[in-house]
Amino acid sequence: MKTKTLIAKDRKYLWHPFTQMQDWQTEEFPVIEKGDGCYLIDTEGRRYLDGVSSLWCNVHGHKVKELDRAIKKQLQKISHTTFLGLTHPTAIELAEKLAAIAPKGLTRVFYSDSGSEAVEIALKMAFQYWAQKGHPEKKKFARLENAYHGDTLGAVSVGGIDLFHQIYKPLLFNTFAIPSPYRYRWETGSDPEKVKNESLNSMEEILREHHQEIAAFVMEPLMQGAAGMIDQPTGYISRARELTRKYNTLLIFDEVATGFGRTGEMFAADHESVTPDIMAVAKGITGGYLPLAATLATEEVYDAFLGRYEEFKAFFHGHTYTANPLACAAAIANLEIFEKQKTLEKLQPKIRLIKKRLEGFYKLKCVGDIRQCGIMVGIELVRDKATKEPFDAKEKVGVRVIERARKKGAILRPLGSVIVLMPPLAMTERELDRLLDITYDSIEETTNKR
Numbered sequence: 001m002k003t004k005t006l007i008a009k010d011r012k013y014l015w016h017p018f019t020q021m022q023d024w025q026t027e028e029f030p031v032i033e034k035g036d037g038c039y040l041i042d043t044e045g046r047r048y049l050d051g052v053s054s055l056w057c058n059v060h061g062h063k064v065k066e067l068d069r070a071i072k073k074q075l076q077k078i079s080h081t082t083f084l085g086l087t088h089p090t091a092i093e094l095a096e097k098l099a100a101i102a103p104k105g106l107t108r109v110f111y112s113d114s115g116s117e118a119v120e121i122a123l124k125m126a127f128q129y130w131a132q133k134g135h136p137e138k139k140k141f142a143r144l145e146n147a148y149h150g151d152t153l154g155a156v157s158v159g160g161i162d163l164f165h166q167i168y169k170p171l172l173f174n175t176f177a178i179p180s181p182y183r184y185r186w187e188t189g190s191d192p193e194k195v196k197n198e199s200l201n202s203m204e205e206i207l208r209e210h211h212q213e214i215a216a217f218v219m220e221p222l223m224q225g226a227a228g229m230i231d232q233p234t235g236y237i238s239r240a241r242e243l244t245r246k247y248n249t250l251l252i253f254d255e256v257a258t259g260f261g262r263t264g265e266m267f268a269a270d271h272e273s274v275t276p277d278i279m280a281v282a283k284g285i286t287g288g289y290l291p292l293a294a295t296l297a298t299e300e301v302y303d304a305f306l307g308r309y310e311e312f313k314a315f316f317h318g319h320t321y322t323a324n325p326l327a328c329a330a331a332i333a334n335l336e337i338f339e340k341q342k343t344l345e346k347l348q349p350k351i352r353l354i355k356k357r358l359e360g361f362y363k364l365k366c367v368g369d370i371r372q373c374g375i376m377v378g379i380e381l382v383r384d385k386a387t388k389e390p391f392d393a394k395e396k397v398g399v400r401v402i403e404r405a406r407k408k409g410a411i412l413r414p415l416g417s418v419i420v421l422m423p424p425l426a427m428t429e430r431e432l433d434r435l436l437d438i439t440y441d442s443i444e445e446t447t448n449k450r
């Protein structure tokens with residue numbers, strides 16, 4: 001089918017996520033037909049660098065032969081069988097592998113299909129854990145401000161993106177919000193130690209006062225992604241662990257974005273050797289190939305669900321496609337590539353290259369703050385550097401930057417006025433250089449020619 005026809009049919013039949021469909025009728029967009037390594041290729045044959053890993057999930061690139069092969073091999077056995085009352089070898093093998101690489105102590109794997117579900121499951125687990133431990137009063141959640149944990153209602157409830165909260169508020173449950181350590185816009189100044197301590201003091205205050213009713217504190221460790229890449233100072237997650245332990249509250253890490261190497265270690269928790277009680281993973285788990293997620297728990301959490309059948313202590317949750325064999329096969333192959341190709345080792349010089357190149361971005365007139373954790377990057381654009389005055393939403397500065405980037409051959413996706421870079425781990429240094437060149441030029445051209 002010709003590109004024109006495809007676009008017309010898309011506009012006629014589809015409803016895209018997070019998209020004002022009225023604009024979609026007139027906006028230009030590429031129709032991506034193929035992938036090749038870290039490139040996306042549209043129906044006109046144009047090649048684009050995949051600068052945000054196809055929404056933060058691609059790891060080793062597209063059309064990776066080991067991953068393709070693993071899925072084909074599984075296809076020849078079975079594509080799907082239920083996990084309710086049955087099991088299958090691929091899911092078992094993957095669970096063993098996940099337990100082996102997860103922070104020490106996270107030994108139980110509960111599968112689902114998306115990051116939102118993995119978080120939803122974590123919340124229900126924490127809630128039911130306390131109910132069955134004789135503490136039904138522990139039924140609330142604490143979270144960070146600006147948090148993003150997915151789009152289902154439980155996940156939105158523990159999220160803190162105002163835009164989503166406004167409209168759905170009547171459907172959400174209340175939570176305790178802790179100020180996230182957003183240094184650039186912290187009220188009393190940007191000194192990292194001060195910001196860290198003040199944020200952690202608020203955390204302790206809330207836990208001290210309300211721990212009797214709090215089931216768990218849920219957070220994205222090291223980097224709050226969808227908030228605009230807000231990074232946490234060193235020591236923050238260890239202290240969160242100490243405080244949740246001190247106040248007898250479970251700690252849930254949402255590693256949906258940070259997991260599988262994105263921060264430079266396999267998991268964000270590894271940077272400070274922290275073990276949460278429950279951990280949600282998704283995005284990178286299949287190398288960005290197929291939908292799969294997992295919620296990992298400690299034996300302590302798991303044990304609270306054991307009992308005689310008629311006690312009804314089982315975990316009442318499951319999806320039709322739980323532990324889909326094709327997705328599990330892709331996930332195993334993904335982890336094998338990490339091992340065989342030493343992906344994390346090879347990533348370190350790339351992280352340094354990005355860091356070095358980003359320093360030069362401060363020369364740009366509208367670059368207010370640059371935040372990086374591993375290969376997760378947020379470049380915050382502001383109207384006025386001296387006052388940190390933000391751009392007006394109407395100006396759509398982020399959108400304009402990525403439109404320019406697209407013309408220059410890179411696919412990006414902004415978060416408001418924050419330009420996000422999150423390349424696949426496999427992106428070569430040359431490709432990274434080009435991605436950074438395109439990003440730099442696109443920001444410069446957009447903000448100089450306003």
Ligand SMILES: *Cc1c(COP(=O)(O)O)cnc(C)c1O
Pocket residue numbers: 113114115116117119148149150151220225226254255256257258282283
């Ligand atoms: C993307 C994301 C989610 C939601 O995952 P989906 O697979 O899109 O449902 C949850 N938490 C974090 C931190 C994320 O980045």
